[in-house]
Structure formats: structure tokens, C-alpha cells
Amino acid sequence: MDATYTIVIADDHPLFRNALFQSVHMAISGANLLEADSLNSLLDILRKQDDVDLILLDLKMPGANGMSGLMQLRSEFPDIAVVVISASEEPSVVSQVKSHGAFGFIPKSSDMRSLISALNQVLNGDQFFPEGLAKQAERYSDITDKLASLTPQQYKVLAMLADGLLNKQIAYELDVSVATIKAHMTAIFRKLGVTNRTQAVILLQQSEIES
Structure with missing residues (x-):
């Protein structure tokens, strides 16, 4: 896919952040890629950049207690798509992520081909939630709705x-x-x-x- 997108990769683990950077660079030609290692550094970028198209968000970063980081992003920057990339693949987590307005959920265990496919789907304007996890997540709707x-x-x-x-x-x-x-x-x-x-x-x- 050839397009100019501005994407922020927000993850506090340098090795994973670098791997994700390389993957996104391969998946999306010409993308402007920015990096953040905490919720505060992510918010600083978003408040200075007015052309961010997508945030790839790790739920477990300094400054973000569970879903609170995602909640703050959706509240302050409702027009920016947020895709959560997490090692937590429990259906309850996917359910919460979806209910809090994330545009997608990509497990950290995804292989390169799956990651690239998911990113392209999101940038084409379609939400991405792994089918199996999404179906299981529906069971947690009551708790999810309360927390949301x-x-x-x-x-x-x-x-x-x-x-x-x-x-x-x-x-x-x-x-x-x-x-x-x-x-x-x-x-x-x-x-x-x-x-x-x-x-x-x-x-x-x-x-x-x-x-």
C-alpha cells in the first residue's frame, strides 16, 4: 500500500517497538513513523502533530493504568484511530478494548503476514479484531459495559x-x-x-x- 500516513507506535519495550517499527515500515510504504515510550510522551506528540492517522497502542505503558490510557486518547483525540497491540489476548481484554472505542486489536503474537494484513485493513477504514477472540469477547459484555x-x-x-x-x-x-x-x-x-x-x-x- 503506497500512501503517506502518520503513525505513532506507543510501546515502552524498545525491542518490540523497534520490531513493530520495521514491520510497519515494510507494510506501509512512505509512512511517517513516530515513537512513544509512555502515555505522556504519546500525548505530547499528539498535541504537537495535527495529522496523526493511527496510534498503535500498548496497554501496559508508564502512565497508563490498564484501559485508562485508551480512554484518555479516545476522549481527547476522538478522530484518531487507535489500534491496541497487546500481549494480553484474553477475550475479556479484547471486549474492553472494543467497548472503549479502539478501532482494532492485534495480538503481539501475530506473525508478520498477519500484522501487515491487519494494518492494511485498518488503514482502509475497516476495523480489525481477530475473529476467534472477538466471538469469545461477547461473553464478557456485562463486565465490559460496566467498566466502560x-x-x-x-x-x-x-x-x-x-x-x-x-x-x-x-x-x-x-x-x-x-x-x-x-x-x-x-x-x-x-x-x-x-x-x-x-x-x-x-x-x-x-x-x-x-x-
Whole structure:
């Protein structure tokens, strides 16, 4: 495919990022390829570049707690297609990725031919989700829908809660008041249909993303 696209490869593992860079370069002739190794560096690029066509996003990067990075991208840059490239191939993860507005999901285990085919499909304007995983993902729609109802900040709070942080510690990390965190907790419990921290964490763990 010969076209001029601007694509950002966002992955914190240098070896995989370099391999993906080479693959995309082979797949898409003349593409302008940019790299980011954290959510902050990705956001910096997007705020300076107004012609990005596609983001290839790793879910496990510094600054991104699970789906919160994808959520922030879809919120701030809704017109840019995001394709998640992840080692987490669980149907629950694929289900979440899809519900949060990703344009596609490519497993890191994909071979070169599959990767190139998927990229070309996406750049032609068609979503790409592996057929087998997509069908299995439908089983997780209830949990997925609940988690998708959270705002990016609420998702961050929930992820930190799952890491064992106290309200005071979460407030410090996010630079907000403890009262704000308590308000987030109330909203999270309501949206997830749970009554306490343990239930909320269990719900998140049912869709856990592996590294």
C-alpha cells in the first residue's frame, strides 16, 4: 500500500517497538513513523502533530493504568484511530478494548503476514479484531459495559485501589483531595453495581490485563 500516513507506535519495550517499527515500515510504504515510550510522551506528540492517522497502542505503558490510557486518547483525540497491540489476548481484554472505542486489536503474537494484513485493513477504514477472540469477547459484555461507563479518572482510581493503595495515597498520586477520591469511589461503586472496595477490585480483576 503506497500512501503517506502518520503513525505513532506507543510501546515502552524498545525491542518490540523497534520490531513493530520495521514491520510497519515494510507494510506501509512512505509512512511517517513516530515513537512513544509512555502515555505522556504519546500525548505530547499528539498535541504537537495535527495529522496523526493511527496510534498503535500498548496497554501496559508508564502512565497508563490498564484501559485508562485508551480512554484518555479516545476522549481527547476522538478522530484518531487507535489500534491496541497487546500481549494480553484474553477475550475479556479484547471486549474492553472494543467497548472503549479502539478501532482494532492485534495480538503481539501475530506473525508478520498477519500484522501487515491487519494494518492494511485498518488503514482502509475497516476495523480489525481477530475473529476467534472477538466471538469469545461477547461473553464478557456485562463486565465490559460496566467498566466502560467509568471516566478515565475513575478507572485510574479503581486501578490504584486494586494495587492496594489507600484513599490518602491515591489522592496524593493524582494530586487531588481525599474528598474527591471518596466522591470517585461512590460513583465507581454505583456504576459497577457493587457496595465495597473488595467487590469493585474483584470485578476489575475478572478483566485483568497481563503484561
